[in-house]
Amino acid sequence: xxxxxxxxxxxxxxxxxxxxxxxxxxxxxxxxxxGYKAIQLPCDPRLFDLEQAADSQAYCDGIVALLASxxxxxxxxxxxxxxxxxxxxxxxxxxxxxxxxxxxxxxPVARQAWAVDQLLRAAxxxxxxxxxxxxxxxxxxAWPYLYPWPQRPAGLVEEAFAELGRRWLPILNxxxxxxxxxxxxxxxxxxxxxxxxxxxxxxxxxxxxxxxILYDPSHFVLQQLDYLAFIDIYHERIKxxxxxxxxxxxxxxxxxxxxxxxxxxxxxxxxxxxxxQIDFKAIFSKMAQYDYPGxxxxxxxxxxxxxxxxxxxxxxxxxxxxIRVAGRAFDxxxxxxxxxxxxxxxxxxxx
Numbered sequence: 001x002x003x004x005x006x007x008x009x010x011x012x013x014x015x016x017x018x019x020x021x022x023x024x025x026x027x028x029x030x031x032x033x034x035g036y037k038a039i040q041l042p043c044d045p046r047l048f049d050l051e052q053a054a055d056s057q058a059y060c061d062g063i064v065a066l067l068a069s070x071x072x073x074x075x076x077x078x079x080x081x082x083x084x085x086x087x088x089x090x091x092x093x094x095x096x097x098x099x100x101x102x103x104x105x106x107x108p109v110a111r112q113a114w115a116v117d118q119l120l121r122a123a124x125x126x127x128x129x130x131x132x133x134x135x136x137x138x139x140x141x142a143w144p145y146l147y148p149w150p151q152r153p154a155g156l157v158e159e160a161f162a163e164l165g166r167r168w169l170p171i172l173n174x175x176x177x178x179x180x181x182x183x184x185x186x187x188x189x190x191x192x193x194x195x196x197x198x199x200x201x202x203x204x205x206x207x208x209x210x211x212x213i214l215y216d217p218s219h220f221v222l223q224q225l226d227y228l229a230f231i232d233i234y235h236e237r238i239k240x241x242x243x244x245x246x247x248x249x250x251x252x253x254x255x256x257x258x259x260x261x262x263x264x265x266x267x268x269x270x271x272x273x274x275x276x277q278i279d280f281k282a283i284f285s286k287m288a289q290y291d292y293p294g295x296x297x298x299x300x301x302x303x304x305x306x307x308x309x310x311x312x313x314x315x316x317x318x319x320x321x322x323i324r325v326a327g328r329a330f331d332x333x334x335x336x337x338x339x340x341x342x343x344x345x346x347x348x349x350x351x
């Protein structure tokens with residue numbers, strides 16, 4: 001059995017212009033001071049040069065040494081924004097252009113090619129950094145047709161996932177060459193947002209062993225999906241874990257769709273750890289039961305609490321939930337030590 005590694009923290013929501021959020025070194029000192037043991041590092045040029053990391057072992061060794069000086073490791077690299085751009089429905093072209101560099105904006109073909117190149121570089125960088133997993137989004141072609149009115153034409157969903165598979169298969173193969181798993185965060189807005197859609201994608205990529213899951217129960221609470229049964233079903237594919245809380249409080253005016261309200265007014269909203277409804281004791285127990293091999297990573301997103309308070313409280317919350325797994329069975333002391341001959345005799349069987 002494996003003990004979950006942690007606590008770790010995803011830096012994406014904390015980057016900013018002010019100290020200590022303005023550089024990787026300053027963020028590392030801040031995170032270490034809160035008690036974190038690792039960071040999930042976004043491939044954002046403000047913190048990390050992905051192009052250099054893909055081709056330079058010296059650069060990667062320097063990043064590892066910098067973090068080690070603060071007592072930190074990298075849990076995973078993140079290409080959430082780049083992964084989103086691997087597949088963009090035209091309805092979202094203008095909005096998602098902001099995720100890309102200026103020279104490919106307004107050109108969906110060039111933007112997609114840039115995103116794919118980013119993922120290929122992330123595979124090489126992850127290998128140089130000695131990482132086992134990488135986290136990303138899948139992108140979406142079918143999402144605007146989620147609710148079937150007007151009725152979707154026959155074959156639309158099937159072709160959307162076939163195309164998604166065609167786009168991701170070369171990337172998955174690159175991660176296979178690097179010996180690294182891609183863990184898709186199953187997230188509304190992505191074509192991969194629950195178990196059914198993940199299975200559709202697996203079919204489209206031939207069950208590729210590098211296609212895995214970033215488990216984030218908050219997104220399942222907001223969808224009203226059984227987040228504990230999900231672990232039972234998909235634990236073999238769960239290779240990354242965002243520890244993020246949420247609550248769902250429907251009323252007579254709104255449900256899962258939220259009525260276009262802001263986050264504070266939605267029936268379903270993200271909360272800081274311990275402030276929502278998620279049963280993390282049960283989640284961490286299942287992760288221990290199934291030998292989850294990775295890190296428990298705080299992703300702070302809360303409709304109410306200040307991010308610095310959420311980060312400070314989150315380290316202790318995760319640490320208190322990690323189960324140090326037993327090295328032996330609790331009833332070993334009562335073992336009879338019977339050999340095979342005695343066992344057969346106890347059942348009345350001839351030796």
